Amino acid sequence: AQFIASDLSDAQPTPRPTEDDEGGLATLRKLRTVLRRLPSLRRALIKGAVRKVPAEDYVQDWLNVYVSDRRTKFNEMEYHLPFEEGPKALAEIIALTEKHFPEVYFPMEVRSVAPDEFWLSPFHKRLTCSIAIHHDAANDPRPFMRAAEPIFRRYGGRPHWGKMHSLKAADFKKLYPRWDDALAVRRDIDPDNRFVSPYMAGLFGIE
Secondary structure, three states: OOOOOOOOOOOOOOOOOOOOHHHHHHHHHHHHHHOOOOHHHHHHHHHHHHHOOOOOOOOOOHHHHHOOOOOOOEEEEEEEEEHHHHHHHHHHHHHHHHHHOOOOOOOOEEEEEOOEOOOOOOOEOOOEEEEEEEEEOOOOOHHHHHHHHHHHHHOOOEEOOOOOOOOOHHHHHHHOOOHHHHHHHHHHHOOOOOOOOHHHHHHHOOO
16 A cells, blocks of 8 residues: 655645656556456555655645646546444455456545534544545446445445435435535525536435
């Protein structure tokens, strides 16, 4: 695994190291192709390669920290789970991937997020472990996502609002303590549903 930590700083900006995300993905893609049926060996080789990646430490504004060049198109699902459930869910997702979806080669992203007070935030009032999985857009991602989503849901996960998921209003009501309050505010602001698309209607339970 590779670890990334971001902290606020008053220091002067320093140059950001050159990145080669596409090169890394190309290597992972080749390992997937050659070692498709040998996930343990594939994992061992990746671990060995990751250990050789030098540590980086730099200061930049948020735009230059979080933005990266990603030319390989992909589909993504990310769920935000209670922090203590994260390791168990991650272990199940890894096992699922290695056993049933050896074509997946993208790294999984795992991060921790502090609680907040926003009614519709996936981090509402709980320390969170977020797990993101990716699938090459050149192939249908739905079988992989459909298989992984029940694992996330079993551990109380809340889906990322802008990524793949299958949840509807009844599901969100169980996940967000202030769901009804949030919908009441939405109705007050937009009583005629002028800003509601078909997709949003499904999320909010609007017929």
